[in-house]
Amino acid sequence: MKGKIIMYRGSQVISFFLLALNILMLFGGQILFKLGLEKIGGVSIASAWKALFSPIIIAGLVLYVCATLIWFTVLSRMPLSVAYPMQSLAYILGLLAAIFIFNEPVSILKWIGAVVIMVGVFLVAID
Known part of the structure; x- marks a missing residue:
């Protein structure tokens, strides 16, 4: 019963907006x-402190930090079984950034993985 109370507290539109904001952040x-790491020439375990x-x-x-605070709100409004799998959309965005921002090659296997992630997110969303 408690899960249903959490699930329906507030507007679902606001909940999904906050989740999308969390993912984007x-x-x-x-x-x-x-x-930042590219600008400083990367780090090793011994020099990782330089990144700070x-x-x-x-x-x-x-x-x-801001994304974590928003995540607390998301978890207060949505079931974990819905919110957490949807965060995997960040991997899809990362794949796109690898191509368009960092000019990294993306293999067909990675594209297949991205499709599997998107299908999984869709199945979680419609349940």
Whole structure:
């Protein structure tokens, strides 16, 4: 019963908007991490602390903190069994960023994986 109370608290439109915002912020944070690491020439385990002084990486961390606060709201409004699988859409966005922002090659196997993820998200959404 409690799951149903959580599921129907507030507007579903607002819940999905917050979830989409969370996904976009996670995606944006990853993009900033990658850009920041490229700018400082990458890091190793021994030099990872250098990343903490990169303004671009700090911006990514701020996005992650904000995304986490929004995630708390999402979890208060939606069942975990719906919200968490939908976050996998961030992987699809990451794949697109790899191509269009970072000019990375993407294999057919990765595209097949992306389709499987999208089908899974669709099945979770319609249940």
